[in-house]
Amino acid sequence: MNQDSVKIQQLKHRYRNSLATKLEELDSYLFAFEFGEGNIRSRLVELHEYLHKLAGSAGMYGYDDIAKMARDSMAVTNADSEMPEIIEVKDSVTRVRDLLEQHA
Amino acid sequence: MSLNQDRVAEISQSLFDRRQFAYFLLDTQWCVLEASNNLQEFGFSNLEVGVDATDEIDFLVGIDISDNHELSMISSPAGDPIRVTFIPSVSTITVVIMDARQEFLRQKQLQQKANENELLLGTQEKLLSEIEEAKIKLELQNVELQEAARLQSSFLSGVSHEFRTPLASIMGYTNLLLKDSDETSANYLSAMKRSSKHLLSLIENLLDHGKFDSNEIMLNPKSTELAEVFSDVELLVRPLAETKSVNFTITTDWQAACFVVLDDSRLRQCLINIIGNAIKFTDQGRVTVVASLKDDDLHVSVEDTGIGVSEEHLKKIKQPFWQAPDTGKSGTGLGLTITERIIEMMGGALDIDSSEGVGTTVSFNVMAPSIEPTFHQEAQVLTQFNRSLSVLMAEDDEDIAFLVTLLLEEQGVKVVHVANGALAVDRLQHEDFDLVLMDLHMPVLNGYDAVSQIRGAGNTTPIVIMTASAIEADKGRAQELGCDGYLVKPVDIADLLNIAQQLVT
Numbered sequence: 001m002n003q004d005s006v007k008i009q010q011l012k013h014r015y016r017n018s019l020a021t022k023l024e025e026l027d028s029y030l031f032a033f034e035f036g037e038g039n040i041r042s043r044l045v046e047l048h049e050y051l052h053k054l055a056g057s058a059g060m061y062g063y064d065d066i067a068k069m070a071r072d073s074m075a076v077t078n079a080d081s082e083m084p085e086i087i088e089v090k091d092s093v094t095r096v097r098d099l100l101e102q103h104a
Numbered sequence: 105m106s107l108n109q110d111r112v113a114e115i116s117q118s119l120f121d122r123r124q125f126a127y128f129l130l131d132t133q134w135c136v137l138e139a140s141n142n143l144q145e146f147g148f149s150n151l152e153v154g155v156d157a158t159d160e161i162d163f164l165v166g167i168d169i170s171d172n173h174e175l176s177m178i179s180s181p182a183g184d185p186i187r188v189t190f191i192p193s194v195s196t197i198t199v200v201i202m203d204a205r206q207e208f209l210r211q212k213q214l215q216q217k218a219n220e221n222e223l224l225l226g227t228q229e230k231l232l233s234e235i236e237e238a239k240i241k242l243e244l245q246n247v248e249l250q251e252a253a254r255l256q257s258s259f260l261s262g263v264s265h266e267f268r269t270p271l272a273s274i275m276g277y278t279n280l281l282l283k284d285s286d287e288t289s290a291n292y293l294s295a296m297k298r299s300s301k302h303l304l305s306l307i308e309n310l311l312d313h314g315k316f317d318s319n320e321i322m323l324n325p326k327s328t329e330l331a332e333v334f335s336d337v338e339l340l341v342r343p344l345a346e347t348k349s350v351n352f353t354i355t356t357d358w359q360a361a362c363f364v365v366l367d368d369s370r371l372r373q374c375l376i377n378i379i380g381n382a383i384k385f386t387d388q389g390r391v392t393v394v395a396s397l398k399d400d401d402l403h404v405s406v407e408d409t410g411i412g413v414s415e416e417h418l419k420k421i422k423q424p425f426w427q428a429p430d431t432g433k434s435g436t437g438l439g440l441t442i443t444e445r446i447i448e449m450m451g452g453a454l455d456i457d458s459s460e461g462v463g464t465t466v467s468f469n470v471m472a473p474s475i476e477p478t479f480h481q482e483a484q485v486l487t488q489f490n491r492s493l494s495v496l497m498a499e500d501d502e503d504i505a506f507l508v509t510l511l512l513e514e515q516g517v518k519v520v521h522v523a524n525g526a527l528a529v530d531r532l533q534h535e536d537f538d539l540v541l542m543d544l545h546m547p548v549l550n551g552y553d554a555v556s557q558i559r560g561a562g563n564t565t566p567i568v569i570m571t572a573s574a575i576e577a578d579k580g581r582a583q584e585l586g587c588d589g590y591l592v593k594p595v596d597i598a599d600l601l602n603i604a605q606q607l608v609t
Binding site for chain 2: 005008009012014016021024025027028049052055059062067070101102103104
């Protein structure tokens with residue numbers, strides 16, 4: 001049986017401890033998307049990018065549920081397709097944030 | 105010796121007279137022909153032989169004597185209850201008077217009992233009806249209370265959620281400001297962040313409480329390394345203990361790499377709540393955590409030498425929103441309520457033992473079935489290379505970059521990490537690598553443009569895209585640009601090394 005090395009364990013701790021901050025950051029992007037100024041499409045792109053980043057890292061650290069939900073939310077927030085309703089975006093992002101909150 | 109007829113009649117009369125009845129004999133004209141000597145005892149004092157009985161006895165008036173007849177319960181002339189039987193013959197009527205006082209008394213008692221029973225029955229029916237009415241009222245009130253509780257929870261959840269989003273946003277922006285602030289501003293911003301965090305934790309508790317009431321909390325049990333949970337908790341709460349000079353220790357009885365099935369995040373939440381409380385209410389002394397695992401049951405006790413709880417307050421301590429007065433500590437009063445609900449959901453129980461001024465011991469157990477490590481935790485047979493590989497990784501996410509770097513380095517791979525596409529292009533102009541790992545979404549220069557520039561410069565180093573996007577269009581575009589591999593995050597290091605083996609000659 002191969003155990004994680006001390007360094008990897010430390011990294012995992014670090015990531016777990018960063019989930020609360022990631023939750024705050026996701027909230028910031030969601031808040032900025034909903035209430036921010038300027039082009040709403042570019043605000044959606046920023047939110048999408050953040051979800052993209054989260055989907056990648058959460059999966060790498062074993063948070064498959066967060067990764068999957070973030071990918072689902074990426075599909076909703078994809079600015080290349082038709083502009084989604086704000087409520088749709090909020091709904092999908094909230095599901096991601098609920099998982100983040102659960103693990104944080 | 106034989107008795108003469110008169111003597112027989114005398115004895116017979118005497119016996120007759122001792123019985124509980126009297127009699128008189130009438131002719132068809134109601135004239136008394138004969139009467140027993142005891143008639144007077146039955147209230148017939150004026151009835152003598154030769155008198156017209158109808159003059160003396162009211163109940164004879166108008167009576168039908170053509171056949172045997174009985175007046176079951178009437179009053180004698182003296183007012184006592186009697187039973188009267190008329191036995192008519194051809195020329196006479198024998199009237200037998202019986203004492204009915206006992207019977208009357210029995211009847212009276214029976215009637216009284218019947219009346220009482222009827223009264224009781226009435227009262228009972230009334231009571232039953234009142235009980236039924238009260239039951240219906242209670243049921244209605246219960247439904248109303250449940251609805252009110254549901255509305256309250258729903259309201260709390262809704263309000264908390266609405267508060268949380270902007271609050272978390274404030275915290276996010278505060279974090280951003282903190283990065284570029286001078287010392288004075290940083291102090292102010294740190295205070296803002298602390299206050300926001302406190303407010304957020306209160307809101308989180310309110311939300312959790314609401315979710316419990318509306319049965320929205322679900323456990324998510326999974327393979328969990330116990331040591332990792334306790335180590336995480338220690339990392340979080342130790343700084344708090346150190347600020348108060350409280351001696352804080354955690355002792356566990358399991359070996360390293362002990363895996364159990366439970367909801368690790370909820371266990372963490374319970375531990376942080378209980379240990380956090382112990383430290384919060386202990387200004388000096390110690391907080392000792394002892395955890396043991398036996399027969400798939402995790403037992404944890406947290407003992408402190410804090411202010412303790414009085415017997416009176418101990419009864420209320422688990423009630424929602426209750427807080428001990430005069431402790432000078434703030435909170436929502438929901439921490440223990442939520443903790444107990446979670447522990448119960450996890451198949452355990454929470455117990456609190458405390459002495460005011462001495463300290464408190466909070467202990468709980470939860471179901472924690474032991475398991476063998478899952479596949480992902482098993483050793484992976486990785487591709488072996490004859491020489492050390494060098495990899496350039498362009499990845500803007502530090503979390504991913506650090507992890508992939510470490511995992512690759514543990515396999516003897518040398519990794520150079522850059523944070524965007526432009527830096528990767530630049531690095532490749534001056535240095536050779538066996539492989540390039542390229543993220544797609546990066547600041548400054550994204551992965552597509554970086555690959556385009558690398559291939560445009562004639563560099564043929566194998567490039568493997570590492571992205572969270574599983575969209576076919578992205579994969580197609582990467583292939584068109586000249587990428588050699590496409591891995592979707594989460595990337596399995598074994599997959600990565602296998603691709604590397606195919607690409608690196």
